[in-house]
Amino acid sequence: MLKEKLLELREQALANISSANGLKALQEAQIRFLGKKGPITEVMKSMGKLSAEERPVVGQLANEVRKLIAARIEEKKADLEAKLLEMKLEHEKIDVTLPGRKIATGSPHLLASIIQEVEDLFIGLGFSIEEGPEVEQDYYNFEALNLPKDHPARDMQDSFYITDELLMRTHTSPVQAHTLEKHKGVGPVKVICPGKVYRRDNDDATHSHQFMQIEGLYVDHHVRLSDLKGILTVFAKHMFGADREIRLRPSFFPFTEPSVEMDISCFRCGGHGCNVCKGTGWIEILGAGMVHPNVLRMSGFDPSEYTGFAFGMGPERIAMLKYGIEDIRHFYTNDIRFLRQFNRA
Amino acid sequence: MLVSYKWLQDYVDLSGITPEELADKITNSGIEVEHIVYPGEGLKGIVVGKVESCEQHPEAEKLHLCQVDLGAESVQIVCGAPNVAAGQKVPVATVGARIANNVKIKRAKLRGEISNGMICSLDELGFDHNYVPKEYADGIYVFDDEVPVGADALPYLNLDDAILDLDILVNSAHCMNMIGVAYEVGAILDRPIKLKKPEVIESDQPASEKISISVDAGDKVSYYGARVLNSIKVAPSPRWMQLRLINAGVRPISNVVDVSNYVMLEYGQPLHTFDFDQFGSDHVLVRFAGDHEEITTLDGQLRKLTDEDLLITNGKKGVAVAGVMGGENTEVSRATENVLLEAAIFDPISIRKTAARLQLRSDASSRYEKGLDRNRVALAADRAAELLVRYAHATVLKGIVEVGERTVDEHQITMPWQKINQVLGADFTCEQIVGILRRLNFIVDVEDETMHVSVPARRFDVTIPEDLVEEVGRIYGYNHIPATLPEGTSSHASLTPYQKIRRRVEGLMNSMGLTQAYTYSLTSKENASFYVVNNQGVEPTQVVWPMSEEHAALRQSIVPQLINVAQYHLNRQMPDIKFYEIGKVFLPVKGEARPAEEEHLAGIITGKRTERNWEGESDAVDFFSVKGIVESLLDSLAVGDQIVYAPSKREGMHPGQTADILFKGEVIGYLGTLHPKVEKDYGLSETFVFELAIESLLHHGEADIKYHGLPRFPSTTRDIALVVKRTVAAADLDRVIRENGTPLLKSVRLFDVYEGSHVAPDEKSMAFSLVYFDPERTLTDEEVTIVHEKIVRACAEQLGAELRG
């Protein structure tokens, strides 16, 4: 009797579960068949009336039915949930080609990038970075660099003077003199000095009354011109490409003796001649030389014990050459359309 | 310096070396050849013709019918030059020839008469009219007799020459003359040079009977010599000399003037000639000019002198500004018969000052300024006398009348010859070094390790051992010197703490969307006075001689420059901008000419926070955007919690939207909104700026990082909403809360500000989130409540705050 009832309940429940079309219906079925007041519980309660032989048989059947129904409900539930999730995901579909919310970043200035690149190279070679004042004493800007007051290479008209003895520095070389003084006659001195310099020029495509310079100085026992050549070769390859060659031409600067001008083989044409190198295959990059003994002496170094080399370059020129920039004023106009192009420089 | 390839061959054998090769070699040895000019470039078919007959053109008054012998044939040529005449030898452009500016000569009919070519003026052959001698300026050129008829005319006009333009720097002044260039080229090519000693035919009468000299000018005149030349016939100088002068960029005038110019070009020694009959005395006195003394120079200008100028006088009045320009009163003219020839050595600095002040830079003064061969002065006087005998029929009186020494000793340099290898990093033998120095015509003696070098006076730029290092290096060629890496102690290097943190600041600014600007330090006086962080209203440091008003003073703040950058972008339809700059500002120091230099960081933002996109327009930036940038920056640099913001009033800033930035009680910057008046003046929309004295704030670099273990116990968060008068600042509440929070209070964050209908009209509500924490244990509710209530009480007592119900 009870057995038949259980089997019937089983059929009813399974049919009910399989036809449930939502989680709510399924939950109702669960309460109806497995709830505390449900028919299976009723059957269990009435089992006491059964014989001792029948009781375990019916009991076992009741448990099995119960388990089966519960399992089917779980299965059906998972099924329904999966379908719901699928619907939800379908609904949440978006146009992934729409632009994202970007976080706008700014750009470093091209000159800052060039200077940093040079600094990092030379730090790696054991040079530290020295900076100095932009308003400089005449002594450090000229005299300590072997340019006495009446030196013909010195033209008052080229400088922005503040008083007779003070001016806007015309090069970063005075940092050399300051640095040597600080070392009180004891080497080695290995520094790179980047900074702003000022000349009494009218601003045009190739002139700027303010521009940047990077000066390098290495003073020690037995520093040789061949060392300068070696260091400059490393620099040229680092900045302009591994297959660059350099050449040194004699030149003149009052603070170096001998003085040289460094050319690199043209990075555009590889030396065959083009408009970048004006057909020569070589591009003038910087001036350099062996520190003049007068400069060493005036800054407290004994030229019979110490030698050194110095070089000076213009980051604007490097940038203009590297990127084909046609007007030096771009660096100081700060047009965002200019600056942004060098975000990765 | 214009160097004629043809002329140079007088002194050095240039066979096998083209002008281009020579130019390359000179450049690679230290004197840049800027370019080579070929004066006859493009000319073709120009021959020497002889005018056999010259008749009036029947139809045209100003034209002549010439029959011209061209060697191979005789042709009729119509010529319009006023100076054409029978018997002349002239340059003729034959039919089919090319003359200057690539003009082709064709057979032509002029007023009915056939013309088979053209007789040429120098202009038509490409000569610069400025250098054409006066006698040929308005007509054809006429050769002297020695030129063969029918020959190619170009060599006889030096139009087959190549002119090398040498860029002479301070150290290469020894090449400001042909003999100097010859020595240089001889050394470069390792070829001997040929020089002839001038031979002067003198009369028996001593010059000293006619003239005496005294010098009263301290050490500024080391030599003054004079020759007297009589019975001169002033006339044009010979063709070869005229053409050499023209190719050197000097206009031929007359034999007397041309000879002194020629000798200056050849020897480098400036000479001056006086018309002796106009000299006005038999005595030369060289002295300083009196203050305000005046002289009319050759160019007709009245010159006011000072007591620093050297003046040549006849004992009473000035006859020449020494080394710069002669006086009009003694100028050589067509009528001159007797000449006083001056050859002197003047102090370079003195000449430089005078020439600069009178704005009279001449070929002579620039040679005095850069330096002369001290031992060539009397030779130059002899050379001029020699040429004037030959080309001006001069009678030269015996001897040079002089004050001072004609020559000085050669300069001696003693050094270990190995020093050259040590400095260059080369591996020369002693013989190689000596060989190179001897190519330069230096005299060298070697004693074991020591080298004695005697340097001729013409190389006055070579004075110390290092100069000899350079001579050897440049003549040998730096390209042959190896590239090495320094052998010295390897050293470690790194950025200084400030340099490191400055790079971090740049990176943070970029990541917050600000682009780096570089603006000028020199600005207008007005701009240089605005937006100063401290000590506003101080006059900026100014340059004494500015190029323009815009760059006359040193900036005390970066903000005005950034305002210009913003305006630039606004004017170009780029209204959304964010810029920053790190750079020096120059702050005047009381009682000192030199300003203090401080590196500042400044920023400017205006426009939308982000670009408009498909989600719509973003909000505009505002005060809290700029403040957020500054706060984020300072937090990242771990100083944010030591910074206080205080309302402030600053010129050019919005009076209600500006805050000073204080660090340890000192104002180190400010931020806020530009004053609407400024925005209007510059055509800006709402614009926000900041400036920070970043160097003084961060010069120590970043503080060390102190690590704390992760919390093992939970923290407790309690929110608190306080109603206060509107005048109470958020910072006041924040401060009182923190002061009373005991060590248990770990953080305070304002999360809501409310003004409106739920509070009184003069009140506002501010809600804070407070976090309590003890690293050693879990806090009980009671413990937190005690602290929390203390805070509420303090806020009530100190700021009248009430808990919002």
Ligand SMILES: [Zn+2]
């Ligand atoms: Zn090229």
